[in-house]
Amino acid sequence: MVHKHYIVFKPYGFLSQFQTNSRQQRSKKLLGSLANFPEGAMAIGRLDEKSEGLLLVTTDGKVSDFVNSQKVDKEYFAQVDGRISDEAVKQLESGVEIGVNSKKYLTKPCTVVKLNGVPDLPGRPQKIRDDRHGPTSWVSITLNEGKFRQVRKMTSAVGCPTLRLVRVRVGNIKIGEMQPGDVVEVAGFANLG
Structure with a gap:
């Protein structure tokens, strides 16, 4: 075949x-x-x-x-609510506790980088709130696991819920x-x- x-x-x-x-x-x-x-x-x-x-x-x-x-990295650009702190980035990199199938799960270490400015991505049909409603930050998160809604749960766990999530790389x-x-x-x- x-x-x-x-x-x-x-x-x-x-x-x-x-x-x-x-x-x-x-x-x-x-x-x-x-x-x-x-x-x-x-x-x-x-x-x-x-x-x-x-x-x-x-x-x-x-x-x-x-x-x-878990052999292939996946990279995401996430726009998060608020100004993400260096401490929050370190927590994400080390692993944070999220819920998976009604159980607590500690995410595996990953790579997280604060992006300078807004990445060059196509627009989206549904508007995302703008900075008049408070600041936002962009981060790159690269991981090699993939639990249900994992990146969204991870950013929420450090107090910066995801507003927009775009996967930009697989391997x-x-x-x-x-x-x-x-x-x-x-x-x-x-x-x-």
């Missing part, structure tokens, strides 16, 4: 799935509406409805398992100049290591 692989810029407001059987979710925007993906296509590491950015799609379960293992694959809704078919994901 010849597998298919895609790099996708998942837009804000889309679910990381291709079809739904739920009557409630039939009105939702699905990843499958962005391109004619082949049968058996799966998103590797989902992004929730309010998150945006780089999403890999494949028909190869082995590739999906490898990316979802060595970067979002680059892609725009929301772009889908690029590739020969494979050789640059994940």
Whole structure:
């Protein structure tokens, strides 16, 4: 079988799935509406409805398992509420306690960098509050685990809830100049290591 692989810029407001059987979710925007993906296509590491950015799609379960293992880094740009302190950055890097499946979980050490200014990202259809309502900060968070809504829970744990979350890198694959809704078919994901 010849597998298919895609790099996708998942837009804000889309679910990381291709079809739904739920009557409630039939009105939702699905990843499958962005391109004619082949049968058996799966998103590797989902992004929730309010998150945006780089999403890999494949028909190869082995590739999906490898990316979802803790061997591949994922980098996110997060706009957070308030001015994030150096102490909060250190806490995020060391690991913070979050809730996962109704249990306490200590996140693994990761790399966190305060960004100087606003990163060059495409706009988003839903407006994010501006500095008239208080300051915001941008941070880069690179981790190799992926618990449900992990980055959002981590920033909340240090008192800086996430306002916007964009995945910009998986392994060595970067979002680059892609725009929301772009889908690029590739020969494979050789640059994940």
